[in-house]
Every structure is written in C-alpha cells, then in structure tokens.
Amino acid sequence: MNQAARPRDAGLLHMRLPVGAVTSILHRMTGALLIPLVAAVLALLHKALVSARSYDMVRAVLAGSPGHLLGPVCMWIVAHHTYGGIRHLALDAGLVRGRRAARWSAMVVLAAAVCTGLLAAILWP
Numbered sequence: 001m002n003q004a005a006r007p008r009d010a011g012l013l014h015m016r017l018p019v020g021a022v023t024s025i026l027h028r029m030t031g032a033l034l035i036p037l038v039a040a041v042l043a044l045l046h047k048a049l050v051s052a053r054s055y056d057m058v059r060a061v062l063a064g065s066p067g068h069l070l071g072p073v074c075m076w077i078v079a080h081h082t083y084g085g086i087r088h089l090a091l092d093a094g095l096v097r098g099r100r101a102a103r104w105s106a107m108v109v110l111a112a113a114v115c116t117g118l119l120a121a122i123l124w125p
C-alpha cells in the first residue's frame with residue numbers, strides 16, 4: 001500500500017463504540033478520578049473535625065451550590081466505578097456469559113450509575 005492510501009486516522013472520536021466499551025472506558029476514567037476524589041473527601045473530613053467553626057464551613061460548602069453541583073457527580077463517579085467493578089469481577093468469575101449478557105450488564109451499570117447520581121441530586125441536603 002502506498003503512503004498516500006494508508007489510513008492516517010482511525011477516527012476514534014467518530015467511531016460507534018459498543019456499550020461494553022463505553023462502560024469499560026468510563027470504569028477506567030472513574031477509577032482514575034476516584035484517586036483525587038478520595039483525597040478531597042479525606043481533606044474535607046479532616047477540616048470538618050478541626051473545630052466547630054471549620055465544621056460549619058464544610059457544612060456550608062456541601063449545602064451550597066458547589067456541593068449541589070459536585071456532590072451528585074461524585075456519587076455518579078463512585079457508583080459507576082463500583083457497579084462497573086462488580087460487573088468486571090462477575091465477568092471474570094464467569095457469572096456473566098455471552099455477548100448478550102455482557103451487553104445487558106453494561107447497560108445496567110450505565111443506567112444504575114446515572115440513577116444513583118440523579119437520586120443523590122434529589123436527596124442532597
């Protein structure tokens with residue numbers, strides 16, 4: 001094949017990925033996001049325990065717009081990674097077999113994580 005005829009771009013951004021691939025990519029992304037998220041939650045917890053004043057400050061941040069915006073997103077991150085992780089383990093253990101079951105389980109993970117995020121948005125104090 002001559003140089004000019006060779007494909008230069010696989011078009012990853014325009015490719016229609018199967019639902020399992022989307023779930024898996026999001027699982028890796030949420031896993032990476034969990035690392036700073038755990039650090040941030042621990043830092044907030046530490047701050048809340050320093051004094052009554054800083055406890056009130058942390059409460060105000062969580063009850064204000066930053067908490068309302070970021071809280072449900074964080075809950076989606078935790079939920080997607082946890083449900084996706086359980087799916088990965090179930091696939092590895094052979095509890096989910098075949099393409100149909102793999103597709104269904106991927107859709108269940110996506111939907112359950114979004115529902116968890118929405119529930120957090122509704123119930124956020």
Ligand code: HEM
Nearest residue numbers: 027028030031032034035038081082083084085086088089
């Ligand atoms: C603070 C908690 C967690 C952090 C920071 C974290 C982080 C990560 C990261 C960065 C990866 C990606 C590794 C890679 O693809 O190379 C990963 C993969 C994985 N995580 Fe987590 N994780 C956490 C909690 C969990 C939980 C609660 C579960 C299970 C329910 C879980 C199950 C898995 C599994 C099964 C994989 C491998 C997926 C695969 O085979 O591609 N993780 N995690």
